Amino acid sequence: MKELLKTLCAVDGASGRETRVRETVLSLIGDGHDVKVDPLGSLIVSVKGKKPAKHKVMLCAHMDEVGVIATFITGAGLIKFTTVGGIQPAALLGKTVRFENGVVGAVGVKPVHLCAGDERLALPEVKDMYIDIGAEDKADAEKRVRPGDVAVFTSDWTEMGDKILSKAIDDRAGCAVMVDMIRKGVEYDTTFVFNTMEEVGLRGSKASAFTVDPEYAIVLEGTTAADVIGVPEAERVCALGKGAVVNFMDRSTLYDKTLYDKAFAVANENGIALQPKTMVAGGNDAGSIHVSRGGVKTITLNVPTRYIHSPSSVCDGNDLNALRALAEKLAEAFASGDA
Amino acid sequence: MTNMQELLRRITAAPSVSGTENAAAEVIKDVLKDTADRFETDALGNLKAVINENAEPGVMLLAHMDKIGYIVTGIDKETGFLRIDKCGGSDARVAPALRVNVYGKKTLPGVIISTPPHLAGPDAAKKAQPLDKLGVDCGLPYDEIKDLVFPGDRAMVDAGFYELNENRVCSPFLDDVAGVAAAIRCAELVKAAGGGRRLECVFTTREEVGGQGSTTASFATKAGTAIAIDVSFAKAPGLPETVDSALGSGAMIGYAPVLHKSLSDRLRELAEEKNIPYTVEVMGRSTGTDADEALTAAGGKVTGLLSIPIRNMHTPVEIADVRDVEAVGALLAAYVLDE
Incomplete structure (x- = not known):
């Protein structure tokens, strides 16, 4: 699982530019599957199980990651940009980003020595930031970056004990789980969807859920974990090393209580660590899927992830394995009618 | 001559936060092993590389090897x-x-x-x-x-070292890795040319926490002239219009009440004679560099300052133009060889 995640996190794919991630997924799952790419770029993989499913189950994860998009090149050759997906200003300032053609740029900062008083801790708005690719002037910059080009954080995969640090764990973790399930085979016929454009309004999943028309959906995600220094327990949302995470409610979905309870029952039966997401925060593709067509019974399972939407998100390899195990068992329960 | 980008990359990688500079000293020693006549270290960890050991008069260069x-x-x-x-x-x-x-x-x-x-x-x-x-x-x-x-x-x-294009590099710690590299280049040029003054390249400690390394190194030297090599602010958006030295504009020759005008003038004449690009940087008081401690050390030194313009100072994305580092190295060598 860890190697799969490493391979997938290394690929750059901001929302709307997921082609390389999709190609990587396709090469990882190999030939012999019923594969379809929809008009929004989402990849739909129908996998034959040992048995037909009583209920149609869709597992999904999103391929896109947060990034930035070039909007304008200044006369001095600096690149104005806006964010693709939600990124806090402090996560951008002083960081490096990589464009699709490999050009690296840095988000510039006014030197702190030249700031007085409160300005020393003041964060500029994104509209006042710029990316510096080392260009001499506008013409020089335009040889390498044009408005509309996108970039993502640079980041080197780092292992810290059981923990993993990388960009894009949200949601290559979900992609890695699905790739592993496809490779190892499934008990019941199952549809896997690798969605596009989650970070910009749950768009890929809206289209693909219509196309797949499932009865049950399991959304696999990376969700924010705030188990960090200085945060009271009640505000931590979930914690690394305590297993997969299941949502009862977030800002996109009020989840089906039967499915929520079933997740804990299945986790218990199989000795899989599972924790509730203890704050109503964030949202994910479940928001568009559960109201698709006439409605889809939907659940979200996550790997807890610190510093989400930054160059250095951190998750725990054991939680990733728990997510993998629970996704399989829960999919089987739904497909077999045991839910 | 050592390749400039490789030199910068190598020194950047050495851990040397203020007060713990040994690893950087070892790298510098290795780079200069065939150039220096001998090395000395002192109680504060300063590393001195001596070239033209028996020549007079002597000039001391100060470049700090500690990092924020x-x-x-x-x-x-x-x-x-x-x-x-x-x-x-x-x-x-x-x-x-x-x-x-x-x-x-x-x-x-x-x-x-x-x-x-x-x-x-x-x-x-x-x-x-x-x-x-x-x-x-x-x-x-x-x-x-x-x-x-x-x-x-x-x-x-640990933020990576990027070559943005053929001239510009982006990395943490160009303050003062760029200055260290310029001093190394000066030593290599002097050695290759033969002759000139006794050159003491002192790679100082603790500049970022008050300049204690320069204090003791400047006391100990017998050289009557000291030139500090540091970085300064390059022209960038949002900075005062008085910050006018662009990346790629050459060496910044410092003028300040605490610097000897005769030495600043001489450096400017040499730059003109040798066609070395330069700009002038004027400070109204002290310089905030190792030059400040050198000025009054051991009865006083004739003191100068050359700087390399960088953007985003004291962030992980400092940007410098290697042509400016070369210009400072060449100008220093011209001074040392100018008997």
Whole structure:
């Protein structure tokens, strides 16, 4: 699982530019599957199980990651940009980003020595930031970056004990789980969807859920974990090393209580660590899927992830394995009618 | 001649947060092993490389090999996260989600925490947290990390070294790795040309925390002339219009009440004679560099300052133009060879 995640996190794919991630997924799952790419770029993989499913189950994860998009090149050759997906200003300032053609740029900062008083801790708005690719002037910059080009954080995969640090764990973790399930085979016929454009309004999943028309959906995600220094327990949302995470409610979905309870029952039966997401925060593709067509019974399972939407998100390899195990068992329960 | 980009890359990688500069000293010694007649070190860790040992008069170059970073102030028992404060003038605005290495009993990778979005209050996007409110996550529980890291250990950013194009590099610590590289280039040029003054290249410690290295090195030298080599602000958006030295515009020749005008003038004449590009940087008082300590040391020195313009000073994305580093190296060599 860890190697799969490493391979997938290394690929750059901001929302709307997921082609390389999709190609990587396709090469990882190999030939012999019923594969379809929809008009929004989402990849739909129908996998034959040992048995037909009583209920149609869709597992999904999103391929896109947060990034930035070039909007304008200044006369001095600096690149104005806006964010693709939600990124806090402090996560951008002083960081490096990589464009699709490999050009690296840095988000510039006014030197702190030249700031007085409160300005020393003041964060500029994104509209006042710029990316510096080392260009001499506008013409020089335009040889390498044009408005509309996108970039993502640079980041080197780092292992810290059981923990993993990388960009894009949200949601290559979900992609890695699905790739592993496809490779190892499934008990019941199952549809896997690798969605596009989650970070910009749950768009890929809206289209693909219509196309797949499932009865049950399991959304696999990376969700924010705030188990960090200085945060009271009640505000931590979930914690690394305590297993997969299941949502009862977030800002996109009020989840089906039967499915929520079933997740804990299945986790218990199989000795899989599972924790509730203890704050109503964030949202994910479940928001568009559960109201698709006439409605889809939907659940979200996550790997807890610190510093989400930054160059250095951190998750725990054991939680990733728990997510993998629970996704399989829960999919089987739904497909077999045991839910 | 050592390739400039490779030289910068190599010195940048050596851990040398203020007060712990040994690893950088070893790298510099290795680079200059065939160039220097001999090396000396002192009680504060300064490294002196001597060339033209028996010549008179002598000139001392001062380039600081310490880097800004962080110092561990404690370990949180509940989370195992390290509490830190700045060691040198690290910019708190860029700290969230930065990859760092902690130099404890062994080198541990870690990340400076960033406040999770759901806990970020309305002001979080506008105001950064001071460093003592953040912490470093090494992914290890208290019971493990307490035996590996102790208060007083240093941590340093690990943000990569990028060649943005053929001339511009982006990396943490170009302050003062660029100055160190210019001093090395000067030594190589002098050695290759033969002759000239006695050259003492002093790679100083602790510049970022007050210039104590320069204080003792300047006391100990017999050279009557001292030239500090540091970085200064390059022209960039949002800076005062008086900050006018562009990247690629050559050496910055310092003029200040604490610098000898005769020496600044001589450096300017040499730049004109040798066609070395330069700009003039005028400061109204002291310089904030190793030159300030050199001026009054051991009865006083004739003191000068050459700077390399960089952008984004004291952030992980300092940007320099290698042509400026070469210009400073060439101008220094011209001075040393000008008997």
